[in-house]
Amino acid sequence: MSTIEDLKTAVINGRRKDVKTLVPELLESGIEPAALLSQALIPAMGVVGERFKKNEIFVPEMLVSARAMKEAMSVLEPKLLEAGIRPEHTALIGTVEGDLHDIGKNLVATMWKGAGFDVVDLGVNVPAARFIEAIEEHEPHIVGLSALLTTTMPAMRDTVAAIRDAGHTSVKLLVGGAPITQSYADEIGADGYSRDAASAVDAAKAALGV
Amino acid sequence: MKYKTLAIADPAKLIYGVAPRPIETRHGMRIGGGLIYPELNFTLPDINIRKEAMPEIARHYKQIVTEALERAAELEAPGVMLEFETLPPMTEHPALGMEVVNILLEGIERAHDKYGLKATLRCTPNDNREFVRPPLMRSGRYWDAMLELFDQSAAAGAEFLSIESVGGKELHDDALVNGDLRAVLFSLCVMGVRDMQFIWDHIVAIAAKHGVHAAGDTACGFGNTAMVLAERKMIPRVFAAVVRAVTAVRSLVAYECGAVGPGKDCGYENPVLKAITGCPMSMEGKTAACAHLSPMGNLAAATADLWSNESVQNIKLLGGMAPTCYMEQLVYDCRLMNTASAEGEASALKMRDWLVKSDAGLDPQAMILTPESSVAIAHAIVESPSYYAAGIAAARAAVKILRETSESGCLRIDSREAGWLDRMDDELDDMPDTEDAFIGEMMEEVDLEKFTPADYGLPTPVSA
Ligand code: B1M
Numbered sequence: 001m002s003t004i005e006d007l008k009t010a011v012i013n014g015r016r017k018d019v020k021t022l023v024p025e026l027l028e029s030g031i032e033p034a035a036l037l038s039q040a041l042i043p044a045m046g047v048v049g050e051r052f053k054k055n056e057i058f059v060p061e062m063l064v065s066a067r068a069m070k071e072a073m074s075v076l077e078p079k080l081l082e083a084g085i086r087p088e089h090t091a092l093i094g095t096v097e098g099d100l101h102d103i104g105k106n107l108v109a110t111m112w113k114g115a116g117f118d119v120v121d122l123g124v125n126v127p128a129a130r131f132i133e134a135i136e137e138h139e140p141h142i143v144g145l146s147a148l149l150t151t152t153m154p155a156m157r158d159t160v161a162a163i164r165d166a167g168h169t170s171v172k173l174l175v176g177g178a179p180i181t182q183s184y185a186d187e188i189g190a191d192g193y194s195r196d197a198a199s200a201v202d203a204a205k206a207a208l209g210v
Numbered sequence: 211m212k213y214k215t216l217a218i219a220d221p222a223k224l225i226y227g228v229a230p231r232p233i234e235t236r237h238g239m240r241i242g243g244g245l246i247y248p249e250l251n252f253t254l255p256d257i258n259i260r261k262e263a264m265p266e267i268a269r270h271y272k273q274i275v276t277e278a279l280e281r282a283a284e285l286e287a288p289g290v291m292l293e294f295e296t297l298p299p300m301t302e303h304p305a306l307g308m309e310v311v312n313i314l315l316e317g318i319e320r321a322h323d324k325y326g327l328k329a330t331l332r333c334t335p336n337d338n339r340e341f342v343r344p345p346l347m348r349s350g351r352y353w354d355a356m357l358e359l360f361d362q363s364a365a366a367g368a369e370f371l372s373i374e375s376v377g378g379k380e381l382h383d384d385a386l387v388n389g390d391l392r393a394v395l396f397s398l399c400v401m402g403v404r405d406m407q408f409i410w411d412h413i414v415a416i417a418a419k420h421g422v423h424a425a426g427d428t429a430c431g432f433g434n435t436a437m438v439l440a441e442r443k444m445i446p447r448v449f450a451a452v453v454r455a456v457t458a459v460r461s462l463v464a465y466e467c468g469a470v471g472p473g474k475d476c477g478y479e480n481p482v483l484k485a486i487t488g489c490p491m492s493m494e495g496k497t498a499a500c501a502h503l504s505p506m507g508n509l510a511a512a513t514a515d516l517w518s519n520e521s522v523q524n525i526k527l528l529g530g531m532a533p534t535c536y537m538e539q540l541v542y543d544c545r546l547m548n549t550a551s552a553e554g555e556a557s558a559l560k561m562r563d564w565l566v567k568s569d570a571g572l573d574p575q576a577m578i579l580t581p582e583s584s585v586a587i588a589h590a591i592v593e594s595p596s597y598y599a600a601g602i603a604a605a606r607a608a609v610k611i612l613r614e615t616s617e618s619g620c621l622r623i624d625s626r627e628a629g630w631l632d633r634m635d636d637e638l639d640d641m642p643d644t645e646d647a648f649i650g651e652m653m654e655e656v657d658l659e660k661f662t663p664a665d666y667g668l669p670t671p672v673s674a
Contacts, residue, residue: 055443056626057626058389058443058444058445058446058626059387059389059439059444059445060387060388060389060390060445063387063388098298098299100340100341102383103383103386103387103435103439106387107387107444123343124343125341149297150253150254150255150256150257150523151253151254151256151257151258151259151297151298151299153256154256154257154258155258158258179256196442
């Protein structure tokens with residue numbers, strides 16, 4: 001009989017086909033969807049994230065695991081919603097207005113998803129007004145802003161200010177991108193900063209105080 | 211494909227400062243005519259580019275051109291290329307871009323009058339077409355504004371026109387992070403090639419209208435993205451090296467359409483293109499660490515005709531403003547290399563070989579661009595009947611070079627990466643025989659929300 005541990009191993013190894021058969025099998029055996037999420041999928045992505053952080057695997061290998069997790073989530077998500085279980089944390093993420101760089105931002109989103117966050121990706125070139133609209137729609141716990149150009153750093157500052165001015169004072173704002181530093185994050189009033197995708201989960205958790 | 215033979219078939223002739231098709235500038239630089247010259251590139255510190263900020267922006271560019279050219283003259287540089295690579299709002303609103311173009315052209319003339327300095331300007335409007343998603347590649351306000359800036363800058367006196375075009379990139383970023391060589395080939399050799407043909411026909415026509423040079427493109431958004439990702443240990447270096455070889459097929463199209471060089475600095479594929487076309491090339495390496503890190507800081511100079519710093523912000527360093535400091539570094543690098551050349555061919559070759567040897571064995575991406583490797587990849591490309599076949603041939607040649615040099619102990623490959631050579635070989639073995647078959651397969655697989663097939667002259671699949 002298959003176990004939760006088998007599912008965890010299948011996700012770590014990015015074996016999507018195995019995941020596809022394991023999830024229904026485990027659910028059938030009476031294991032709760034929430035248990036599969038918290039005892040197999042999230043720990044599996046934790047292992048993968050840790051390996052990536054230590055440079056033991058490359059992004060393509062990490063993404064194979066992420067896709068395996070997605071496969072499992074496509075079955076689990078409706079069941080979790082049915083049972084009234086929502087992800088503990090919702091996050092919005094986007095690249096600020098005027099900036100089209102998104103590889104780094106996408107990796108941060110992948111890491112957040114792996115940690116079990118519900119992530120809404122607003123894409124690139126996102127005006128402050130769009131961030132605010134999405135905050136009102138999704139009521140996230142955390143908003144991630146990415147900027148890669150020195151000339152779009154002011155747009156990041158303006159977006160942070162606009163979000164606060166719109167009265168969203170409790171949502172945590174996390175910033176990052178090649179030209180961004182901790183001191184710039186402090187200066188513009190962000191709640192957190194992370195240097196790379198690998199530490200973006202820790203930075204988000206620290207900002208959320210969890 | 212236009213080129214059937216190589217302009218430089220002997221790796222010993224693929225060397226810095228010398229190109230079979232040199233270019234003369236108005237003030238008398240002969241690029242590729244024996245000397246390597248510095249090419250300075252610069253950008254703004256954190257400023258919101260708007261009309262109201264133009265006085266401050268103008269002050270930055272005026273300071274850059276004045277101080278950097280003064281230093282070049284003090285160091286007796288034999289000539290200097292300035293590259294103005296625009297930031298997005300400057301292409302979107304050509305009037306903003308033109309304000310800077312004029313400041314730089316005036317600075318160049320002032321330095322010529324005052325010091326007799328031979329300087330010239332390359333104008334590189336950035337490609338804003340992907341500001342709309344999916345990008346509008348052949349029409350729309352971003353396209354129109356970009357052509358307007360090309361036209362106006364050429365009319366004003368920018369002698370060289372370049373671009374870092376993005377056609378095909380809609381699918382390429384994902385291809386990279388997924389380590390998917392098949393999708394890389396589709397992005398570069400199917401989509402990229404088609405967009406290059408479209409865009410370069412326009413740029414060449416504008417250059418001809420104003421009697422200036424259509425210089426060349428770069429696969430920066432493809433090959434350098436791969437390089438930066440490899441440098442950050444996100445994708446294997448062997449994969450980035452093979453991607454680099456394939457980028458040469460895409461960048462070559464500019465020359466087929468009539469570009470004459472110098473190819474743009476961030477095109478690390480340029481040694482392959484120099485071997486094929488004989489046009490002079492700009493390169494960047496250790497002096498571009500201000501913009502991004504690379505594993506071939508010395509090797510990149512070995513075949514360059516212009517030596518660049520890619521981009522540096524106008525900020526104050528201890529030695530002076532950063533562009534001035536970088537001008538000094540570039541001038542000294544060029545001076546050393548030109549001194550070696552002045553002693554004769556043997557010294558120049560020695561210098562070149564030192565530049566190559568100091569990097570080649572340490573990184574697959576460097577190994578792929580040695581003069582020998584560049585010529586081998588160039589051969590693979592020109593012997594192919596189509597761009598599709600050329601992409602596969604370039605990739606195969608690259609894998610072969612990496613395998614052979616690592617087996618012979620000339621190249622160090624990380625143990626985690628060794629399996630990727632087999633993986634890439636397998637992918638290449640599975641490629642369909644014809645481009646049509648490949649397009650047919652890919653159009654069923656790709657995400658059609660990311661690009662518009664008609665903008666690439668590609669059929670929209672029936673299932674869409
Ligand atoms: C929310 O919380 C967080 C937390 C952490 C976060 C975060 C958010 N966001 C990022 N992080 C962090 O985690 C990530 C993963 O570890 C990291 O993300 P990064 O994005 O840093 O790292 C990625 C994994 C890999 N890195 C990258 O993907 C960026 C690499 C470099 C080479 C780069 C690339 C690849 C590209 N570029 Co651009 N590009 C450069 C870059 C050089 C550099 N030194 O960064 C830079 C940033 N670009 C530059 C320029 C000038 C431009 N680019 C442009 C275009 C492009 C490409 C499209 C070709 C491509 C982008 C592909 C894409 N889809 O993103 C143009 C602008 C387009 C626009 N409007 O935005 C254009 C204007 C070029 C032109 N003339 O066309 C330069 C900026 C100069 C300046 N003034 O700031 C540049 C430094 C290169 C250079 N030439 O010197 C961390 O920063």
